[in-house]
Amino acid sequence: MFLRFFNYSISVSAVVLFSSLSYGVPKPTNSEPIQPIRKPKGLNTNKVELGKKLFFEPRLSKSGFISCNSCHNVMLSGTDNMPVSIGHKWQLGPVNSPTVFNSSYNFVQFWNGRAKDLEEQAGGPIEADKEMASSHTAAVAVMNSIPGYISEFRKVYGSKPISIKMIQNAMAEFEKSLVTTGSRFDKWLDGDTKAITQTEYDGYQLFKAKGCTSCHMGAAVGGTMYQKLGLVKEYKYDKKNMGRYEITKKNADKRFFKVPILRNIELTYPYFHDGAVWDLKEAVEIMAEIQLGLKVNPKERDAIVAFLKTLTGEIPKLTLPVLYPSSLSTAKPSTL
Amino acid sequence: MFLRFFNYSISVSAVVLFSSLSYGVPKPTNSEPIQPIRKPKGLNTNKVELGKKLFFEPRLSKSGFISCNSCHNVMLSGTDNMPVSIGHKWQLGPVNSPTVFNSSYNFVQFWNGRAKDLEEQAGGPIEADKEMASSHTAAVAVMNSIPGYISEFRKVYGSKPISIKMIQNAMAEFEKSLVTTGSRFDKWLDGDTKAITQTEYDGYQLFKAKGCTSCHMGAAVGGTMYQKLGLVKEYKYDKKNMGRYEITKKNADKRFFKVPILRNIELTYPYFHDGAVWDLKEAVEIMAEIQLGLKVNPKERDAIVAFLKTLTGEIPKLTLPVLYPSSLSTAKPSTL
Numbered sequence: 001m002f003l004r005f006f007n008y009s010i011s012v013s014a015v016v017l018f019s020s021l022s023y024g025v026p027k028p029t030n031s032e033p034i035q036p037i038r039k040p041k042g043l044n045t046n047k048v049e050l051g052k053k054l055f056f057e058p059r060l061s062k063s064g065f066i067s068c069n070s071c072h073n074v075m076l077s078g079t080d081n082m083p084v085s086i087g088h089k090w091q092l093g094p095v096n097s098p099t100v101f102n103s104s105y106n107f108v109q110f111w112n113g114r115a116k117d118l119e120e121q122a123g124g125p126i127e128a129d130k131e132m133a134s135s136h137t138a139a140v141a142v143m144n145s146i147p148g149y150i151s152e153f154r155k156v157y158g159s160k161p162i163s164i165k166m167i168q169n170a171m172a173e174f175e176k177s178l179v180t181t182g183s184r185f186d187k188w189l190d191g192d193t194k195a196i197t198q199t200e201y202d203g204y205q206l207f208k209a210k211g212c213t214s215c216h217m218g219a220a221v222g223g224t225m226y227q228k229l230g231l232v233k234e235y236k237y238d239k240k241n242m243g244r245y246e247i248t249k250k251n252a253d254k255r256f257f258k259v260p261i262l263r264n265i266e267l268t269y270p271y272f273h274d275g276a277v278w279d280l281k282e283a284v285e286i287m288a289e290i291q292l293g294l295k296v297n298p299k300e301r302d303a304i305v306a307f308l309k310t311l312t313g314e315i316p317k318l319t320l321p322v323l324y325p326s327s328l329s330t331a332k333p334s335t336l
Numbered sequence: 337m338f339l340r341f342f343n344y345s346i347s348v349s350a351v352v353l354f355s356s357l358s359y360g361v362p363k364p365t366n367s368e369p370i371q372p373i374r375k376p377k378g379l380n381t382n383k384v385e386l387g388k389k390l391f392f393e394p395r396l397s398k399s400g401f402i403s404c405n406s407c408h409n410v411m412l413s414g415t416d417n418m419p420v421s422i423g424h425k426w427q428l429g430p431v432n433s434p435t436v437f438n439s440s441y442n443f444v445q446f447w448n449g450r451a452k453d454l455e456e457q458a459g460g461p462i463e464a465d466k467e468m469a470s471s472h473t474a475a476v477a478v479m480n481s482i483p484g485y486i487s488e489f490r491k492v493y494g495s496k497p498i499s500i501k502m503i504q505n506a507m508a509e510f511e512k513s514l515v516t517t518g519s520r521f522d523k524w525l526d527g528d529t530k531a532i533t534q535t536e537y538d539g540y541q542l543f544k545a546k547g548c549t550s551c552h553m554g555a556a557v558g559g560t561m562y563q564k565l566g567l568v569k570e571y572k573y574d575k576k577n578m579g580r581y582e583i584t585k586k587n588a589d590k591r592f593f594k595v596p597i598l599r600n601i602e603l604t605y606p607y608f609h610d611g612a613v614w615d616l617k618e619a620v621e622i623m624a625e626i627q628l629g630l631k632v633n634p635k636e637r638d639a640i641v642a643f644l645k646t647l648t649g650e651i652p653k654l655t656l657p658v659l660y661p662s663s664l665s666t667a668k669p670s671t672l
Contacts, residue, residue, distance in 0.1 A: 056411050065422045070401070075392055075659050082669050086401045090426040092671060267661050279664055318656045323411050325603050328615055333418050335428060 024193030025201035033213040034221055036186040037102060037263060037313065040176050046156045051174025053152075053321040054167055060139045061132035063088055064333025068125065068171065072100035074178065074318060077267035083275030088133035089335075095241065096275035101315075102263045104176040105220035111257050111273045113226060114247050118172035123164060136164040142331055143167065148324025180264055180313030188310070196310050203307030206300055211292050221262035221311060228256050229273070232293040235286075237276035266309045280305050360529030361537035369549040370557055372522040373438060373599060373649065376512050382492045387510025389488075389657040390503055396475045397468035399424055400669025404461065404507065408436035410514065410654060413603035419611030424469030425671075431577065432611035435604045437651075438597055440512040441556035447593050447609045449562060450583050454508035459500060472500040478667055479503065484660025516600055516649030524646070532646050539643030542636055547628050556597035557647060563595045565609070568629035571622075573612035602645045616641050 054060065055068045071085040071093075072078055078099035080086075085093040095111050103109070109121035125131040126139050143149045143162045153162045156170065185204075187195035196204075207213060216222045226244055229235050235255075244253035257273055270276065271283040284304050288294040296304065390396065391404045407421040407429075408414055414435035416422075421429040431447050439445070445457035461467040462475050470478075479485045479498045489498045492506065521540075523531035532540075543549060552558045562580055565571050571591075580589035593609055606612065607619040620640050624630040632640065 058409070058412075058416070063422060064418055065406070065416065073394070075656050076394075077661070080394070080401065081662065082400055086399060086671060090671065269662070278668070315658045320411050320654045320656055322651045325413070326417065326605070332614070335422060335426065 025188070025196060025198055027191065027193055028189050032189060033208065033217040034185070034189070035219045036189045037105070037179055037181055037183075037219045039179050039181055040104065043177055044156075044173055047170045047173035048177050049174075049321070050152055050156050051170035051172065052318065053149075053323055054171050055174050056321055057323060059142050059146075059323075059326065059330070059333070060126055060134060060167075061088065062134045062138070062333070063132075063335050065335075066132050068100075068122075071097040071125075071131070074100065074316070077101070077264055077269075078103075078178065079268050081269060083270050085131070087131040088129065091130040093130050095273045096270065098260060099264065099268045100175055101178050101180050101313075102220045102223075102261055103178070104172075105179075105218070105261060105263075106223035106258060107225065108258060111241075112244050112247050113258050118175050119168045122168040122171040122175075138331065139167065140164050142326075145327050145330040146324050147327060152324075178316055180315060182314040183263070183311050185307070185310035186313070197306070199303055200306045200310050203303035203305070204310075206296075207304050207307055210288060210294060210296070210300075210304075212287070212304070215259045215291070216262050221265075222259045223261040225259055226253075226256040227259045227291070228254075229290070230255055231291045233290040235272075235290055237272065238274035241273060243273070262308060262311055264312050266312050280308065284308070361524070361532060361534055363527065363529055364525050368525060369544065369553040370521070370525070371555045372525045373441070373515055373517055373519075373555045375515050375517055376440065379513055380492075380509055383506045383509035384513050385510075385657070386488055386492050387506035387508065388654065389485075389659055390507050391510050392657055393659060395478050395482075395659075395662065395666070395669070396462055396470060396503075397424065398470045398474070398669070399468075399671050401671075402468050404436075404458075407433040407461070407467070410436065410652070413437070413600055413605075414439075414514065415604050417605060419606050421467070423467040424465065427466040429466050431609045432606065434596060435600065436511055437514050437516050437649075438556045438559075438599045439514070440508075441515075441554070441597060441599075442559035442594060443561065444594060447577075447596075448580050448583050449594050454511050455504045458504040458507040458511075474667065475503065476500050478662075481663050481666040482660050483663060488660075514652055516651060519599070519647050519649040521643070521646040522649070533642070535639050536642045536646045539639035539641070540646075542632075543640050543643055546624060546630060546632070546636075546640075548623070548640070551595045551627070552598050556599050557601075558595045558597040558599075561595055562589075562592040563627070564590075564592050565626070566591055567627045569626040571608075571626055573608065574610035577609060579609070598644060598647055600648050602648050616644060620644070 058064050058067045060067065066087065071080045073080050078101035079097050083096060085097045087093055098111065104118055109115040109118060110124070115121035115124060123136065127135050140162060143153070149162060150160060153166055154160050157166050184195045184200075188201075207216075215225065215227050218224045229243065242254050244256035245251070247253075266280065269280065270278045271280070277283045277286065281301055284301050285296060288296045394400050394403045396403065402423065407416045409416050414437035415433050419432060421433045423429055434447065440454055445451040445454060446460070451457035451460060459472065463471050476498060479489070485498060486496060489502055490496050493502050520531045520536075524537075543552075551561060551563045554560045565579065578590050580592040581587070583589075602616065605616065606614045607616070613619045613622065617637055620637050621632060624632045
């Protein structure tokens with residue numbers, strides 16, 4: 001935020017543009033606030049494969065219809081691209097479903113940070129009435145009624161019966177594998193000065209100069225802290241959700257939300273915790289205004305959006321899991 | 337049915353069992369009523385890939401939540417394994433969703449045969465109020481608002497704009513690729529006399545001798561004709577659905593349904609057009625009783641079930657498609 005009044009010079013960028021025709025844009029400095037995102041090392045591949053099955057497993061829900069992937073669709077953007085998600089009995093969720101891509105880079109999980117990590121998070125939707133509407137007891141019983149899962153869990157965890165802890169642990173391991181590397185911005189960070197255009201580079205310089213990187217920083221370009229939504233001026237859409245306050249009941253936490261990650265932001269519309277905004281340009285304008293007290297002009301805004309689109313990485317190439325058949329003792333799905 | 341009173345001889349099978357310890361079961365004859373199922377040849381791979389995207393495309397539904405795969409889950413059995421499916425606004429469908437696997441082997445589509453082929457079928461659920469609840473016009477407009485689809489359809493079909501005909505055609509091409517080869521029964525049909533056990537072989541001989549192959553024949557073990565449900569005795573669960581009659585309004589078609597295919601029947605529970613029966617043993621008993629007027633004893637029933645389980649083929653190995661992002665002109669999903 002100390003950079004808020006930095007005056008970005010168009011004339012400098014014009015010179016850079018000229019030279020970039022043959023040499024690309026300038027190289028990154030040694031102290032960029034954003035770092036390349038990397039595939040995690042040392043994941044347990046057996047857990048990842050098991051976790052993938054569980055991620056797509058509709059029988060973890062009461063209806064047998066809803067899986068993690070229903071709301072965190074890895075064929076789209078790791079989200080369902082809806083303002084709020086549809087859950088059991090067509091109930092609508094209270095907040096926008098965040099993307100599962102790069103979610104291991106969030107310092108806490110959920111918009112209000114009520115889960116400390118992915119493993120803890122994975123247990124939430126299973127028993128949320130408006131989501132999968134099951135219970136841990138019921139979900140575990142379903143898993144323990146399916147011979148294929150019994151065998152695979154035993155292979156992976158070395159013991160039986162299947163526990164909710166194992167289920168959450170395997171899911172989290174799969175989710176940790178969902179990192180979108182290979183973005184053009186990361187190529188630039190890694191030294192390829194032709195990976196981004198001059199406008200995109202200019203947008204990034206603006207993104208830093210305006211102060212966006214005060215919150216949106218690090219490998220995931222966010223997910224490292226809580227911040228108040230409406231730091232300078234009130235957010236004009238959903239005004240009811242108190243964010244972190246609903247967990248801590250501390251006045252100082254009112255309207256504080258986990259800063260969302262901006263990796264693949266081009267794909268993860270609609271925006272904000274209420275999914276109220278579909279246009280990334282509008283989202284940038286709102287952020288500048290209510291978080292930084294700034295008006296961005298259309299040219300600046302468009303340059304920032306151009307930069308943000310360079311954060312789109314490669315969607316992980318996944319093979320579809322084949323889920324094990326139920327047994328006659330598996331509890332029947334219920335639409336009620 | 338002319339074989340209904342054939343007396344299956346246990347003593348013959350005991351002799352065969354003895355010899356099979358080293359030589360396997362007898363070879364198939366030259367006139368088996370079931371043939372191996374084969375992968376289709378000559379599919380257009382570009383259409384298959386496009387059709388796969390569309391099969392998983394929730395934006396073809398009004399809610400943006402339901403895709404073909406919601407009810408015909410290719411990670412399970414090509415079905416949702418529910419008695420009837422959940423659709424728009426949590427409405428329940430009128431009949432059990434048949435498996436998409438090997439569905440190109442059905443001589444007509446839907447339980448009542450109201451679509452002549454997969455291409456025609458593919459248009460139905462999009463505009464069915466209890467399923468995807470969109471319209472062809474709306475679905476086509478969504479597709480034509482997504483630059484990635486515009487480009488891929490043009491590459492595949494050579495013209496624009498995208499039409500519902502193209503959408504249905506590509507979906508059908510993908511579905512034609514979903515054939516489950518490699519079952520143990522097919523290995524036996526192809527000459528491997530050790531691919532099935534003596535009990536499974538016995539079950540197959542019973543399946544023929546009792547008359548099951550009067551209807552369940554061919555490469556898909558069904559799907560070649562209509563037949564009356566309750567030919568000899570009334571079906572005891574859903575009595576309301578009049579099947580083919582609801583299309584033709586001819587009395588002779590009352591209670592006639594397309595004979596379902598039995599490939600992967602072990603996986604495609606629950607059974608019958610109403611999904612009323614979860615246990616394959618019960619399904620076999622019901623069929624014997626109401627279609628053939630026979631009581632099968634537990635040993636016969638279990639042998640037939642053992643045979644039916646040899647019809648489980650290899651679930652196609654698919655990579656997950658990556659769906660194109662919407663544009664700002666794409667119609668927003670509606671949960672209403």
